[in-house]
Amino acid sequence: MRIGELARRTGISERALRYYEEQQLLRPERRRSGYREYAEGDVRTVRNIRTLLAAGLSTYTIAEVLPCMTDDGDALVPACPELTTVLSQDRDRLTTAIDDLLAARDILDAIIAAGRSETAQPASDPALTAAPAG
DNA sequence: ATTCTTACA
């Protein structure tokens, strides 16, 4: 199938599908016309790519992990022994990112709390007092 | 009508 059909069947933009190829996530064949020719299995592959992206993995990691994943119809299953190690490392990276965000929120909370107890309101910047547009 | 590449916002 050509890119238009794959885009329609997966709900992913043609732009994104070409980007996935650039990132080595998909390797469609080429016709003499230059048109990309995708295999039936690519429909499932694209869905798996979306799943992995949603898991916070980079396209680089997905590229090296995708060939080691088996798809039993509904779930992705690691097929290589060293795969779980790589995934665990990414999990640790997410944990660190989450901790950083929690720390950032705590700082904002402290500043916001300080503002609530403040009596004087030297709000001179109109950008800070304007009502939210929406 | 579709797709392709390149490039800019």
Place this chain on the structure above:
DNA sequence: TGTAAGTA
């Protein structure tokens, strides 16, 4: 990523 341009 979206989109426009200029093709094949």
